[in-house]
Amino acid sequence: MTGTLTEKILSRASGRSVSPGDVIEANVDIVAFHDLTGYHVIEVMEKANMMKIFDKSKIVVAFDHLAPPPDVRSAEIQVNIRKFVREMRLPNFHDVNVGILHELLIEKYALPGQVIVAADSHTTTSGALGAFAQGMGASDVAAAVITGKTWMVVPQPFKVELTGTPGKWVNGKDVALKLLGDFKADYFNGMSIEVHVRNPKAFPTDYRATVSNMGIEMNADALMFVPDQETKDYIKTMRGKEVELLTPDPKASYQDEYTIELEKLEPLVAAPYSVDNVKTAREVSNVEVDQVYIGSCTNGRLSDFQMAAEILKGRTVKTRCIAIPSSYEMFKQAMEKGYIETLVNAGCVVTYGTCGPCLGGHFGVAGPGEVIVSTSSRNFRGRMGSNEAKVYLSGPSVAAATAATGRITDPRDLQ
């Protein structure tokens, strides 16, 4: 078989040999939703009077957007979903004390070669482990919950190759922003991006998750890393489990390919109000900043906290700085390593609230006229709160250096 990873996964999932452009019915391996979309999924099921679940073991539910609930309606949404979970006896339910859905999927559930569908656009994150993972709306997810299947158009595959080793302050965010800056947000529409890492250990799963996460900002149908030894090691460490890898044929043909030489990358940012308005951190280094946010399902993992702690060790923040690990597991590991203590001593508000500021929800909503540097995934107008706030997206090193100086700072320029 001379298939791409996309073709191989979707052929297995649909039981026939597929090519780009085919409309297929795929069996899904995992269907997931969170609080803010989950109540809508349940509403759709109730309205259609189809309270059926194809396989309870394959449903994953996590509370993250409204966790812990900031108001009565949010609490009510969670009450309703808990009731559904109880009545349906769903085994894979994670209440407010576990983590952001996409982080939990890569920590506990996703496997190479799977098809994953969830009611949230950043479902692409599970592509970090080589799963074909897509976000969908409440109705499509309700249909998948009931039938275990979904329809889709097989995307055109595009190959990205990462060579070399990234510099000290560069991580997954800079690769994601590099792709967005070079190709713009509409280029990959209708495509699946398959990333081949030449030197697997140079680009760990944390970094991969950030890139896959932002596959949706590129409007890609999926963004998958070709699973390799790093994938095996990550799953072994997190779950104590050996996994089989599904990989593309070495002769697989792609619509096009693009190579990123990791050592040539420097810290990047996306300036307001667009994810593809990409500049180097140095180009905007005079911009004064009110608040820094380190967290989200994009960059709230251990390596992100490690980078931030390394920069903030012994310093005091000059902006408000809010730091939220993407899961309780990440929180605990960051605590054991001392990163949480370092951030607290530097004057950061370190809390556990999952999505929070990323969507302008709670734990630090942006006010009118404020300038924010955030490690999350979107800087759209109004995304983090006020329509008059300006959000710059960056990786954790720029975010922490910015918190330390009060203006956007390339960590290489710190005194």
Added chain:
Amino acid sequence: MIIEGPVLKYGDKIDTDIIIPARHLKYTDPNYLAQHAMEPLDPEFYKKASKGVVVVAGKVFGMGSSREQAAIALKAAGVRVIVAESFARIFYRNCINNGLPLITLPYATKEIKEGDVVKVNVETGEVRVGNKVLNGKGITGMALDILKAGGIMEYLKRVSQVPTQGG
């Protein structure tokens, strides 16, 4: 299916945080959502759209989050059809599932002006503006079947499984 209406025109990359901001996502009531449609960009949108309009826009309309409220809000506000140069995948499906037709038309923002009255053939993708005939991509195959059924759930009830044919 032929749909006619005056045009409200927007640019590229209209994202779902513009179409319906996250603070409104705790509700699914169409009337409530309609009042907040496009709020960050065009606070008058609800008023302008109420008599029935065609939204014309640039690239990747509806990019961003999976919130189905984006489709619900636009439809309830009075949008009859959206003609854009391209659409984000999730938003496209959400519109189909909520009975809001969409046409993909390259150069839509160059060919069509705010206030033009356009006539759209949802299936063939033909868009008429005065004497001009523009050829876009209509809704076909599986998506058309779902749109006609009134959404994926109604479609499922009818076929009681997701079929494999279409385009």
